[in-house]
Amino acid sequence: MSKQELEIKTYVSDLLQERAELFLVDIAFSGTHSRRKILVILDKDSGILIDECGEFSRALGNLIEENNLFGDNAYVLEVSSPGMDRPLLVxxxxxxxxxxxxxxxxxxxxxxxxxxxxxxxxxxxxxxxxxxxxxxxxxxxxxxxxxxxxxxxxxxxxxxxxxxxxx
Missing domain, CATH: 2.30.30.100 (SH3 type barrels.)
Known part of the structure; x- marks a missing residue:
């Protein structure tokens, strides 16, 4: 696991502590060093709303940018609900x-x-x-x-x- 992946997992964990109703279902990394893709799948007991995914994405994106985690390299950040077709994981x-x-x-x-x-x-x-x-x-x-x-x-x-x- 790369340094960036560990940092992102820490950021996600910290943000989830501030939002106790949300929980992490999965986090996946793909892409190349020069263009990483980060997929964070969140849920909550009553079902996560798209606005909550958007707010979490903005907060996580701000942390990534503030800490210059990828330098000048591009990255794609996607925060999503599990969706009906995804396996149950937690x-x-x-x-x-x-x-x-x-x-x-x-x-x-x-x-x-x-x-x-x-x-x-x-x-x-x-x-x-x-x-x-x-x-x-x-x-x-x-x-x-x-x-x-x-x-x-x-x-x-x-x-x-x-x-x-x-x-």
Whole structure:
């Protein structure tokens, strides 16, 4: 990790301490030395507003400029919300999704959809969706099989996305 990346992470951390309702979802660096791209993804429990992203971006940009972090080199700073299509990465994101259907990919390769029932510091409890099975020569049918809630530790989850439904 470069000196600039460490400095930016420190700036983000300091700015978040002043804005306790916001939390960091992810920070990514890309580009070349002469043109860096910094992507900061923020959220809050009630959902972050575009104005809050803009205000945070201005504050972070001011710190970068005041400290002449990139000298004469160009950089692009983007502060964004996670968006509906991005994976859930931190436990606070899961809390907002209680009652929603999520798509899980576990570290062991298991994939399934489930309704998020609850969230704790260690992980989540989900209710797997009914399974589709074939009955003889008929088409697939959803069969009511006794499905039990399933506990997952965050360490077991490789990727988790919200399933967006427009029904």
């Amino acid at each position: 436990s606070r994101q899961y809390k907002r999704r209680i009652g929603n259907t999520l798509s899980f990919l576990l570290n062991d390769g298991t994939q399934f959809d489930a309704v998020l029932e609850s969230v704790s510091e260690e992980g989540v409890v989900v209710m797997p969706a009914p399974q589709k099975v074939k009955k003889s020569n008929k088409k697939e049918a959803v069969v009511d099989v006794a499905i039990e809630p399933r506990k997952l530790r965050f360490e077991e989850i490789k990727k988790c996305n919200l399933i967006v439904s427009f029904k």
